[in-house]
Amino acid sequence: MDLLDPSGLQIHDFNPGVPKPPDPSAGLFWTVPIRTSSVAIDLGEATASLHLKDFLTKDFFNNKNNWITTRPPVDAIVSYTIRWSGLSARLDIVDFENTGLTTNHRFAGRFIEDTAIVEWSVSVPSMGFTFHSDPAATSTSAFAEIGRERNGVFFREGEGD
Amino acid sequence: MGSFFDRPHIHSWDRLVSRRQFLGHAAGATAATTMVLGSDVLMPRLALADDEAASSVAPRPIPGGFVTPFGPISHHFRPARGIEASTITDFNGVVGVAEIEGAGTAGDGTRLTFGMDNRFMVGEYVGVDGEVHRGAFAEI
Numbered sequence: 001m002d003l004l005d006p007s008g009l010q011i012h013d014f015n016p017g018v019p020k021p022p023d024p025s026a027g028l029f030w031t032v033p034i035r036t037s038s039v040a041i042d043l044g045e046a047t048a049s050l051h052l053k054d055f056l057t058k059d060f061f062n063n064k065n066n067w068i069t070t071r072p073p074v075d076a077i078v079s080y081t082i083r084w085s086g087l088s089a090r091l092d093i094v095d096f097e098n099t100g101l102t103t104n105h106r107f108a109g110r111f112i113e114d115t116a117i118v119e120w121s122v123s124v125p126s127m128g129f130t131f132h133s134d135p136a137a138t139s140t141s142a143f144a145e146i147g148r149e150r151n152g153v154f155f156r157e158g159e160g161d
Numbered sequence: 162m163g164s165f166f167d168r169p170h171i172h173s174w175d176r177l178v179s180r181r182q183f184l185g186h187a188a189g190a191t192a193a194t195t196m197v198l199g200s201d202v203l204m205p206r207l208a209l210a211d212d213e214a215a216s217s218v219a220p221r222p223i224p225g226g227f228v229t230p231f232g233p234i235s236h237h238f239r240p241a242r243g244i245e246a247s248t249i250t251d252f253n254g255v256v257g258v259a260e261i262e263g264a265g266t267a268g269d270g271t272r273l274t275f276g277m278d279n280r281f282m283v284g285e286y287v288g289v290d291g292e293v294h295r296g297a298f299a300e301i
Contacts (some may be wrong), residue, residue, distance in 0.1 A: 029237040107245045
């Protein structure tokens with residue numbers, strides 16, 4: 001979650017970080033466990049929501065500092081509700097080649113492309129910083145989808161035949 | 162909003178997208194990807210997490226991704242049609258991807274703009290312990 005000042009300069013970057021070796025989940029991108037009840041999804045109605053309240057994360061300040069950390073991140077507390085709705089396309093996708101780093105990697109999914117909106121807030125206690133977004137209806141969905149996916153050991157050989 | 166188990170499988174795709182259109186949208190990331198429209202092959206019985214506690218066993222990242230301008234590999238794909246949505250591998254479940262932009266106000270009254278790429282993943286996965294677990298995750 002990036003915040004930019006009026007000049008367009010990124011001044012906050014909220015994410016949980018990426019574990020590094022020897023952490024067994026090293027490389028896991030900004031992904032953290034949440035309670036199952038945080039997610040509601042109804043693929044039949046093409047709707048979903050993700051709600052987190054007072055969720056502890058980090059402020060890395062800018063994208064570069066995520067990867068080359070010269071300024072230690074500080075604690076941040078975010079709350080947000082994202083809602084998916086609408087239906088612009090339905091897609092079945094099968095990626096059947098193990099093509100490595102820069103391409104998709106053996107996954108299959110059934111997706112609904114739609115629209116997402118968000119209202120969120122954050123505080124960075126150590127900096128005395130707070131932010132609250134405008135109402136969700138004012139946000140703009142650049143890309144959104146919900147669906148089912150399986151990958152890795154759950155991807156079956158020949159699935160794309 | 163009920164469980165998606167309660168819903169019938171979706172058999173009719175109301176907007177078909179050709180392979181050419183699809184590859185055009187996802188150039189560079191999906192050269193090995195095809196679409197199968199209207200297939201039930203992707204609709205397995207799926208077990209969602211059945212407890213309220215956050216998952217205690219960490220998952221592993223997807224092997225794919227891209228090299229960042231700063232050197233390290235980012236094990237996720239930018240939001241776009243045809244990408245692998247999940248950030249965790251050995252995963253079978255439901256996902257959501259939201260790339261959203263907007264504006265708001267800081268505590269001192271300054272108007273700021275924001276951009277986000279947030280996701281959820283709920284289902285079964287193989288944890289770092291090699292065992293199958295069920296849980297929910299968010300990319301924040």
